[in-house]
Amino acid sequence: MPTVKIRAATTPREVGANVMTEETRTARRTARRAPEVRCRAGGPAAPSRPVRRVPGLRVEVARVRGDAAVVTVEGEIDLHTADGLRAALVELHAAGFRRLVADFSAVPFCDATGLGALVAARNHLAARGGEIEIAGVRPAQLRLLRITGLHRLFPLHADAMTALASGDASAPSR
Structure with a gap:
C-alpha cells in the first residue's frame, strides 16, 4: 500500500x-472554466467558439428580442464563478447583443466579487455602446445593491419580461 x-x-x-x-x-x-452559455431562442447566435464552463453557475440566453437578450443566470456568484459571469456577458455582447437583461431570479447568493464582476462587465459593454440591466433580484441582493449604490448604475426590474417591455417603450418607433 x-x-x-x-x-x-x-x-x-x-x-x-x-x-x-x-x-x-x-x-x-x-482547471477553472467560464460559465456555459446556451441560446434557446432566435436572434444573434451564441458565440461561435466553444464556451468554457464553471461548476455551479449556468448562463443561458433565454429570450431574444432584436438586439436585446434575456440572460438567465443560475447558481451562486462568488469568487469562483464571478470571472466566468463577466466573461460570458462580455462574450454575449461581442456576439451582437447590445442590451443584456441579466435575470437573477435563480441566483441564491451574490457576494462582493460578483458585484465587481457585474460592474466590470457593465463598464466593458458601456464603452462599446452596450448596457446591462438586472431583473428578478432577491430582496437581500437588492439591499446590497442599494447599500453599495449600484442600483443607480444598473436599471433594476421586477422580472425579465418587465425589463424587455421597458426597453420596447423607450425604443424609437419605426
Missing part, C-alpha cells in the same frame, strides 16, 4: 494547489 504524505507548498506554483502526494507525485487541481 502506497504511503500518503502531506507537505506544505514549497513553490509558488503549488500555493493553493492540492499538495498531498503519494510518494513523489503531486495531485492535480482541476
